[in-house]
Amino acid sequence: MRPLAAGLCAKNPFVLGPMAGVTDSAFRTVCMEQGAGLCYTEMVSARALTYHDRKTASLLSVQPCQRPVIAQIFGSEPEVMAEGARIALELSGADGIDINMGCPMPKITGNGEGSALMRTPELAARVISAVRRAVPVPLSVKFRAGWDEQSKNAVEFARMAQDSGADFLCVHGRTRSQFYGGHSDAGVTAAVRQAVDIPVIASGDALSARASVRLLRETGADAVMIARGAQGAPWIFASCLSLYIGHGEILPDVQTHIELMRRHVRLVCSLKGEARGMPEIRKHALWYLGRLRGAKPFKVRMAQVSTLGAFEEICSEMLKARLQVKE
Template sequence: MQIGSITLAGRLALAPMAGVTDLAFRQICREHGAALTVTEMVSTKALCYQDKKTPRLLALGEDEHPAAAQVFGHEPETMAEGAKIARAVSGCDIIDINMGCPAPKIVNNGDGSALMRDPALAARVIEAVVKAVDVPVTVKFRKGWDEKSVNCVEFARMAEAAGAAAITIHGRTRAQQYSGKADWDAIRAVKQAVSIPVFANGDVAEPADVVRILEYTGADAVMIGRGALGDPWIFERANALIETGVCPPLPPFAERIGTAVRQIELAAAQKGEYIAMLEARRHVNCYLKYERGLKTFKTRICALERLEQLYGIAEELKQTVGG
């Protein structure tokens, strides 16, 4: 599929998730079939103020193309300047604008899904970013602010008119956060309303969900978020299901826990062992989500401090679970 001048080799993308989709996790997901990866969201204001930590979130892997850098903010001029910096720092192929994040600390500043309450301002933001960068611009947003103000169809049309090359629609309102059920009917309505590519997002937890959401909504592609946590194989398994109608099984547990260890090793090389081990407490436990009876191991993982500890736990897990 095409996003402006950029060609994607598949229909599945890894959704940006703050504190989750770092370079290490994105690399693992690409190796397992994600056709597009997106950085964690970065503040354009922080980029413009030359914050030293923010550019690190934009680092892409050597072979991480095509990839998008996701930015957030609500001031058109700052968004334009920050997007230019993000493009220069990362070498990304696409700039994605976050207009869907529901976190209070984001929306209380007028960013993320708060922009769905002011489509006119959102349009000016998109237009400013499109004029500022030399790559396609995409927009990620939600069904609406709440059930009383569902405006995703109008918002999608606005984004297209403002110059967006593609959009991603999450089928929940801001009020829902990540609870309840994603509204695939809303996604289908958005797809029918615009001519640019549409990524469907929400309630995609297994390969069969990928096929169902594509068929039900008519979307061009799927952006997978939480479903990929601890399961990067969801991409290659869903790709196979789309292409052949047959979904391969998950790999043996030993391979899965080995991949978890490799992900944390990559993270440690990129950001240091201390930070990587703090983040490993969540990531490694996600790799155990299909197993039962491992409460003691999960507790130990939540106390990880060194790679050496992770190696020991991984070997014990292989012997306990087997396969």
């Protein structure tokens, strides 16, 4: 595998993608422990960083065990993005900065940010150039196949990003109008890979270890980004590595599955405190349970769990129940 940029060598080609509200510090730690080669922070607003918003700054708190890590920012004003990138780097000590040009959410695109920048490539170029000048670390841009089926401009957009100073790219093969539905078009990523000289990370439908290794090979990309496939399954990275080197998939047994969920939940509580952490961890716990056959009776309780003690009690009962890992 090629290094993604000078000075940025991912440990392997299986990368934890940015997910707002999901890839916080605890989840990044668990995924890196399970073999992810690189991880991304959640996206943060460059404008909020320039206002020194404390909540936004807290999203960029990075532990050494999460490195290499990329801090992702979004926004559409070149000078604000440049200043935001400088602050993001200072706060996180990250190994690189990524610019989000793929977010489909109306509250982001409505401001001309995220994937809306694919409709204004001249402005996108100015944003990339401004951030390039502002930070000395590797710079990447994450974008989609295009805005909609009629305007798939990923290849031209990729060339523009390269010419504006990006060191590597990440392509999600869906259009903005698809949001997260339908299928991701791996052909678009393969075409981008052919069109530029810089490394490319493939994203979209890397929902299992098999799908991730297939996406890597089909697109010829330098790395593959795993997002929803890691929810409730951080071991997907170890499984990808095992498949990649010619061994089989790794599926943890029920005990290991529950142990990893406990590790994740304890980490959240130690980083955020029990009162704040427990409500946040419920969705993760439900993702873990969703991957176990026979866990339905525990889901209702898990959806309301509010203390670490109650969570541990559910885990002990789960260990005694006849659960099976879903294939």
